[in-house]
Structure formats: C-alpha cells, structure tokens
Amino acid sequence: MLPEDIKETFITYLKDKAHRITNERFLILDASLNMDEHFDADELYLKMKNDYINVSRATVYKTLELMSECHILTKHNFKGDRTRYETKIGRNPHYHIICVKCNKIIEYEYPELEKIQKKICKDNNLEMVDHSIQVFAKCKDPKNCKNNLNQNNLN
Ligand SMILES: [Zn+2]
Ligand SMILES: [Zn+2]
Structure with a gap:
C-alpha cells in the first residue's frame, strides 16, 4: 500500500465511524509507520516528543486503537506485557x-499455519478474519538472555 492509500484508508475509516479527522491523527499515523517492529503507545509518544511533534498522550493511545481497528496496525498483547x-x-x-525472561521477540513466517487455521475455521463453518500465534519460550543461553523486563517500566 502506498502512503497516500494508507492515509485514504484511515480517513475513510474515521469518516465511517464518525471520528474527528485531525492533523494530530495524521502525525501519529506517519510516526507509527516509521517505528521499528513492536512498539507501545508510550514509546511512540516519547519518540514524537523527542522529535518535537506535539501531540497528547491520550490522542496517541486513541489513534493507535483506531489504526488497529482499520487494520493498518496489528495489536499484540504479549503475555504480561503492555499492548504493542x-x-x-x-x-x-x-x-x-x-522469551518469557528477556522479552526478546522472534518473528517467523510459515504460510502453512495460515492454511491450517483457515481449514479449521471452514470445517467449523467460520470464515477467518484474522489470526495470531504466540509461543512462549526461554533463551537457552543465559548470556544472550538479559533479564530486561524491568526496563519496560522506565519512563
Ligand atoms: Zn511482529
Ligand atoms: Zn531471553
């Protein structure tokens, strides 16, 4: 999807649901598309603040929710962690x-898994709309597994 198309998708969604269309929301859209991998609302808020982009924390939270509702973002609730x-x-x-100890996240693609989920949905007379699979593990090598869970509570 081109950046203009993403913006268009977002505007259409906001209009459909009678949400206000504000410049703040587009600033948040832009900033979130530039974030690395899995970020939470506060990380995005602080990043924007550091870049001298003035938005309220509440608007960041709300806008991320809206962007996940219209499928621009995926929302994750990894075990015991904040919404990412x-x-x-x-x-x-x-x-x-x-990793349950250091919160490291490994991503992998495995198209077969999607086919299996679709088949199970179909067998149960359901149509799949989305899916997510999370596995919890521990790093085998303790040296590579820094317990940084507490760092998430900084700021
Ligand atoms: Zn991911
Ligand atoms: Zn680890």
Whole structure:
C-alpha cells in the first residue's frame, strides 16, 4: 500500500465511524509507520516528543486503537506485557515467539499455519478474519538472555 492509500484508508475509516479527522491523527499515523517492529503507545509518544511533534498522550493511545481497528496496525498483547503495535503495511503474515525472561521477540513466517487455521475455521463453518500465534519460550543461553523486563517500566 502506498502512503497516500494508507492515509485514504484511515480517513475513510474515521469518516465511517464518525471520528474527528485531525492533523494530530495524521502525525501519529506517519510516526507509527516509521517505528521499528513492536512498539507501545508510550514509546511512540516519547519518540514524537523527542522529535518535537506535539501531540497528547491520550490522542496517541486513541489513534493507535483506531489504526488497529482499520487494520493498518496489528495489536499484540504479549503475555504480561503492555499492548504493542506493529505495522501491517508491507508485511507478510508472521508469528511470534517471545522469551518469557528477556522479552526478546522472534518473528517467523510459515504460510502453512495460515492454511491450517483457515481449514479449521471452514470445517467449523467460520470464515477467518484474522489470526495470531504466540509461543512462549526461554533463551537457552543465559548470556544472550538479559533479564530486561524491568526496563519496560522506565519512563
Ligand atoms: Zn511482529
Ligand atoms: Zn531471553
């Protein structure tokens, strides 16, 4: 999807649901598409603040929700962690393995998994709209597994 198309998708969604269309929302859209991998609302808010982009924290939270509702972002609730988002744009369906000690996230693609989920839905007279698979694991090598869970509570 081109950047203009993403914006168009977002505008259409906001109009349909009678949400206000504001410049703030587009600033947040732009900034979130430039974020690395899995970010949470506060990380995006701080990044924007550091870049001298003035938006309220509440608007960041709300806008990320709206962007996930219209399928620009995927929303994750990894075990015990804050809600994280990642862009769907230009990404193939992929799955996550999360280290329960250091929160490292491994991503992998495995198209067979999607086929299996679709088949199970079909067998049960359902049509799949989305899917997500999370596996929780531990790093085998303790040296590569820094317990940084507490770092998420900084700021
Ligand atoms: Zn991911
Ligand atoms: Zn680890």
